Structures are given as structure tokens and as C-alpha cells.
Amino acid sequence: MAVFVLDRQKRPLMPCSEKRARLMLARGRAVVHKRYPFTIRLKDRVDGETxxxxxxxxxxxxxxxxxxxxxxxxxxxxxxxxxxxxxxxxxxxxxxxxxxxxxxxxxxxxxxxxxxHRAPRFDNRTRRDGWLAxxxxxxxxxxxxxxxxxxxxxxxxxxxxxxxxxxxQKLDNPEISGVEYQQGTLLGYEIREYLLEKWRRECAYCGARNTPLEIEHIEPRRRGGSNRIGNLTLACHDCNQEKSADTLDAFFATARGLKKRLRQHRQSADARYRRVIQQHDRPLRxxxxxxxxxxxxxxxxxxxxxxxxxxxxxxxxxxxxxxxxxxxxxxxxxxxxxxxxxxxxxxxxxxxxxxxRGSYQRTRLDKFGFPRGTLMRRKQVHGFQTGDMVKAVVPNGKKAGTHVGRVAIRQTGSFNIQTEHGVVQGISYRHCTVIQRGDxxxxxxxxxxxxxxxxxxxx
CATH class of the missing domain: 3.30.420.10 (Ribonuclease H-like superfamily/Ribonuclease H)
Structure with a gap:
């Protein structure tokens, strides 16, 4: 991977090879300007051919x-x-x-x-042209x-x-053409009737028939699922309640009630799972x-x-x-x-x-929105800030060795470092050295x- 090179006045030059950058650093002709992406700055050169x-x-x-x-x-x-x-x-x-x-x-x-609370703003606010979420x-x-x-x-x-x-539309139906673009999936159907025909008037998960069926989101709304017709299916009351906000994989893997109902209706879990996957349209977000x-x-x-x-x-x-x-x-x-x-x-x-770059929240929140605990108000601890890239050299103990990664600070001075191989917890600030400030x-x-x-x- 090429190394970026700047001249003495911090103007960009042609990138060089790793070997050449290593030689210039060893001979004192350059200094490290930035670690990520790795950049050196020459000490004896201004301008050059590009x-x-x-x-x-x-x-x-x-x-x-x-x-x-x-x-x-x-x-x-x-x-x-x-x-x-x-x-x-x-x-x-x-x-x-x-x-x-x-x-x-x-x-x-x-x-x-x-x-x-903050008073709600007016609903008639206008957005500038080209506004994006x-x-x-x-x-x-x-x-x-x-x-x-x-x-x-x-x-x-x-x-x-x-x-x-x-x-x-072609992602959902590769054979669509002409006027079919204007007709849509529900041409001549209501949503419930369309789902009844699509899923053969049975529960999509356990295969139950002759029972009241409820409309169900295959990918739950809580996990980013939409109300598109391709994300809707029919399920019996027991399956709908047991699945709740679980993903499809987790539901088929851990739901005990589903396994019992599959045995009652003489259905195969693998076959039902494959059928739901085949009928489930890919998300278009x-x-x-x-x-x-x-x-x-x-x-x-x-x-x-x-x-x-x-x-x-x-x-x-x-x-x-x-x-x-x-x-x-x-x-x-x-x-x-x-x-x-x-x-x-x-x-x-x-x-x-x-x-x-962090958060303005001073507390964590539980699932009901109530404060849980208090976060530290200081951004830095012993000169370190969450997000800095650090190098920790631990001389002895269970965590002895060299750890390089992104640091998460604590007020006690015991930091966590996110390395390429995982999180290393409880590293004292005394062993850490900043190699690049957080950006x-x-x-x-x-x-x-x-x-x-x-x-x-x-x-």
C-alpha cells in the first residue's frame, strides 16, 4: 500500500512505496505526519514533479x-x-x-x-430545496x-x-415491463385478500389452517422493517405473539411453541423457513x-x-x-x-x-426512557479522550504485550482499547501513548x- 508524502510546506507530492518511506524515516529525511492513512512529511524538499x-x-x-x-x-x-x-x-x-x-x-x-419537555415545533415548516434526511x-x-x-x-x-x-420494481419482479410499472402488486386485490392468496390461507410459520390469521411483519418494524407488501405475511395468533420483535432466524431457532405447533400440523421447520425466505421480498432501503x-x-x-x-x-x-x-x-x-x-x-x-464524535447526553436511558446512571462530564482523562488511537505497552500481568487501537476512557484511569482482535479492558493510562487524536x-x-x-x- 502506497504511503502519502508531503513536502516541507505540507503540500502533497506523489505517494511512495513503503520501503522508500521506511528508508527516509530511518535516515532522518522525513517525519511521520499522520498514522491513518499513513503519511510522512519531508524535511529537505519543497515541491516536486507529479x-x-x-x-x-x-x-x-x-x-x-x-x-x-x-x-x-x-x-x-x-x-x-x-x-x-x-x-x-x-x-x-x-x-x-x-x-x-x-x-x-x-x-x-x-x-x-x-x-x-421541549414544546413541539410548528408542523408547517418548509424545507430547503435539495433537503435530505x-x-x-x-x-x-x-x-x-x-x-x-x-x-x-x-x-x-x-x-x-x-x-x-x-x-x-425490477428488483422485486425481474420480468416487469411496460404498463405493469403503473399497475402495482395489489392490482385487483385488497391487502388481506392478496396475502390470503399468496400464503394459501394458512399460517406462514406453523402451517395452521382454518384458524383466524393476523397480518404479521416478517422483518419487525422495531428492527427496521417496512410496511411494504413484500414484508407482510399471515400468522396465527400464537405465532404472532411468540415472534413479537424477533428476527426470522431467531424465531425458528428458539421458539418452543412454534416447534410444538409444527409437530401438531406435521410440518417441517426447514421447509417452512425456506418458504418464508423465498416469498419475502428483499428490503429496498x-x-x-x-x-x-x-x-x-x-x-x-x-x-x-x-x-x-x-x-x-x-x-x-x-x-x-x-x-x-x-x-x-x-x-x-x-x-x-x-x-x-x-x-x-x-x-x-x-x-x-x-x-x-460522542454524545451530549449526560445519562444513559432504560427502555422506558428514564435516566439510568450518570456519565462523566469531562471530555479528557489524563490527556486522553475517547476515540484517540493509542499504543499501550503493558510490561507484565495477564494483559502483557503491545495493544494498538481506539481507546474508550474512564474516570478511574482504567481504559478499554478496541484492537483488531477484540476489546482489551482495564489498561492503565500510564501504559498508553497517543499516536493519533480522535477524528x-x-x-x-x-x-x-x-x-x-x-x-x-x-x-
Whole structure:
């Protein structure tokens, strides 16, 4: 993986290899400027020659791929790229949505119980043109911030964005065409009658017949399920009550009453589970998030002052299969647009996981919204703050060794460190050294392996 290089005046130069960076640090010609992504600053050089660099972007709902590539400037080699760095940016949009829903529910409860609360705002507020929900705006802002950060670390000359659009109706029905787009799933049906025909007038879970059936959410609303017709099914009263807010896997694995009813109706649990999975339509929230934010992201990228080339998802897949490149988010970003050849793509991937910058809450809350405990008011303890990347060298004891990761502070001075292999608890601040101040992200370097390259491992 290439190392970013800055000159003496902190202006970006061409990235170099790890070996060359190691030699310059050993000879005293450079100092470490940043750990993640690893950047050095030269002490004896100002300015230098650069080559065309392209940043490829593969926007996603949960994970966005980024690829920094060097392009050949000769006309006969246009379209040939050499991968320098690969990144995967993990968003936290769904966490933001859940936090806003929880805050809304707590406020509603305080108002109905006449507790201390903020007065509700007017319902006739207007929203500016191009307004996006906070969970969607987060994706646009986070990606734009990382494009700016990489432009400060490398002399990027152009951008490539996959401007993908999902046909949500075709995802449900690949054979849809023509006027069928306007007719919809419930043409000629009411919802209950449609579900009765779809599930053969029996409970979807235990197979019970000739019993009152209730409408049930396959993916519970509490866990992000929607009211789409594809997420609805029919269940008997006992199955509906026992499933409650459990996931489908947990319900079939642990529900004792369901197993008893399956034996009574001579039904196979595996067969019923497979049937529900086959009839359950895939959730469209990821596709909707990408469709909603694609043009907002494109406008933000054009404001950077760099030429932006766009490509379709079909072209990206064609390039990847033609060149024999495995499927990952970061490598998809390297295949965006017109690509003739791609070299050096077997490099590690740096995962950038958005963690936020803390919370204003002074207490934890129980499931009823009442305060539970009190949080510390100080942001720092002995010079450390939650989110800092630290290196802890423990000389002896059960936790002896070197631990590097993101720290979570305690007022007692006994910290927790989130390393690549798990959480190490109870590390004294005396053993810790800050290697990079917290910036709202957690970093993890994943070496390239054939398993990961084939798409079986996801960051």
C-alpha cells in the first residue's frame, strides 16, 4: 500500500512505496505526519514533479469504496491504471436514524406524561430545496470530507463516480415491463385478500389452517422493517405473539411453541423457513438510499474544481469481469468508468468506520426512557479522550504485550482499547501513548487475501 508524502510546506507530492518511506524515516529525511492513512512529511524538499492521479468512488448505502490510482499520461496508454491505495468507508446512517427515532419517542412520552419537555415545533415548516434526511446527508457529507482529505494528501487531478440507479420494481419482479410499472402488486386485490392468496390461507410459520390469521411483519418494524407488501405475511395468533420483535432466524431457532405447533400440523421447520425466505421480498432501503443521494453527491464532487467522470454500475461490472478482478467495494471503485487495464490491485484495504464524535447526553436511558446512571462530564482523562488511537505497552500481568487501537476512557484511569482482535479492558493510562487524536473514525487495515477478494469477507 502506497504511503502519502508531503513536502516541507505540507503540500502533497506523489505517494511512495513503503520501503522508500521506511528508508527516509530511518535516515532522518522525513517525519511521520499522520498514522491513518499513513503519511510522512519531508524535511529537505519543497515541491516536486507529479503524475496524473484519479480517485475512483463507488457510492453505497452502508459501505463506499474508494480507490486512488495512477494514470498513464501517454495517449497510447490511456485507460491503463495502477492502484496505489484502497479504502472502504463504512457509514453510520442507520445508527443516526435509530437515534433520531429514539429521541422522538422519548419526547413524545414526556409530553403525554406532562414531564419536562421541549414544546413541539410548528408542523408547517418548509424545507430547503435539495433537503435530505440526516441519515442520508451523513453519507454525502462524510464522503465529501474524505475526498477533501485525500486531495490534501495526494495531488489528485480527476475523479470518477459510479452514478448508479436501482430499478426498485425490477428488483422485486425481474420480468416487469411496460404498463405493469403503473399497475402495482395489489392490482385487483385488497391487502388481506392478496396475502390470503399468496400464503394459501394458512399460517406462514406453523402451517395452521382454518384458524383466524393476523397480518404479521416478517422483518419487525422495531428492527427496521417496512410496511411494504413484500414484508407482510399471515400468522396465527400464537405465532404472532411468540415472534413479537424477533428476527426470522431467531424465531425458528428458539421458539418452543412454534416447534410444538409444527409437530401438531406435521410440518417441517426447514421447509417452512425456506418458504418464508423465498416469498419475502428483499428490503429496498439500501437501493433507495443510493438513488436519493447520487445526484447530491455528484453536485458536491463537481464543486471540488476537478473533472468528474461518471460511469454506470453495468460498466463497472463489465470492467471487473473482463479484467478478472474480484468483487469488493474498493475494487469496484477502481473499475469505475473507462478502464483498459488495472495493475497492482492486490494491496491491503484500509477500512474507515464512522464512529461519531460522542454524545451530549449526560445519562444513559432504560427502555422506558428514564435516566439510568450518570456519565462523566469531562471530555479528557489524563490527556486522553475517547476515540484517540493509542499504543499501550503493558510490561507484565495477564494483559502483557503491545495493544494498538481506539481507546474508550474512564474516570478511574482504567481504559478499554478496541484492537483488531477484540476489546482489551482495564489498561492503565500510564501504559498508553497517543499516536493519533480522535477524528470520529476507527481504522482497520485488512491485508489482501483470495477469500476477501472473492467477496466472502466483508468489512
Amino acid at each position: 503524475q496524473p492521479l484519479r480517485l475512483g468512488i463507488d457510492p453505497g448505502s452502508r459501505i463506499t469504496g474508494l480507490a486512488l490510482m495512477r494514470e498513464n499520461s501517454e495517449e497510447r496508454e490511456v485507460g491503463k491504471r495502477h492502484v496505489l491505495c484502497l479504502f472502504e468507508l463504512v457509514h453510520r446512517g442507520f445508527q443516526i436514524r435509530e437515534a433520531l427515532d429514539q429521541r422522538r419517542a422519548f419526547r413524545r412520552r414526556r409530553r403525554t406524561k406532562n414531564l419536562r 440526516p441519515s442520508l446527508q451523513h453519507r454525502v457529507d462524510t464522503l465529501s470530507a474524505w475526498v477533501d482529505r485525500l486531495c490534501r494528501l495526494a495531488p489528485i487531478t480527476s475523479l470518477s463516480q459510479e452514478l448508479v440507479r436501482f430499478d426498485t 439500501d437501493a433507495s438510499a443510493v438513488n436519493t443521494t447520487r445526484w447530491a453527491l455528484n453536485r458536491n464532487l463537481k464543486r471540488k474544481g476537478l473533472p468528474v467522470a461518471v460511469g454506470t454500475g453495468g460498466l463497472t461490472k463489465y470492467n471487473r469481469q473482463r479484467l478478472g478482478i474480484p468483487k469488493t467495494h474498493a475494487l469496484d471503485a477502481a473499475c469505475v468508468g473507462q478502464v483498459e487495464a488495472l495493475h497492482g490491485w492486490q494491496v491491503p484495504t484500509l477500512t474507515l468506520r464512522a464512529m461519531g 470520529g473514525y476507527r481504522y482497520h487495515l485488512t491485508p489482501f487475501t483470495h477469500d476477501r477478494g472473492e467477496g466472502r469477507a466483508v468489512a
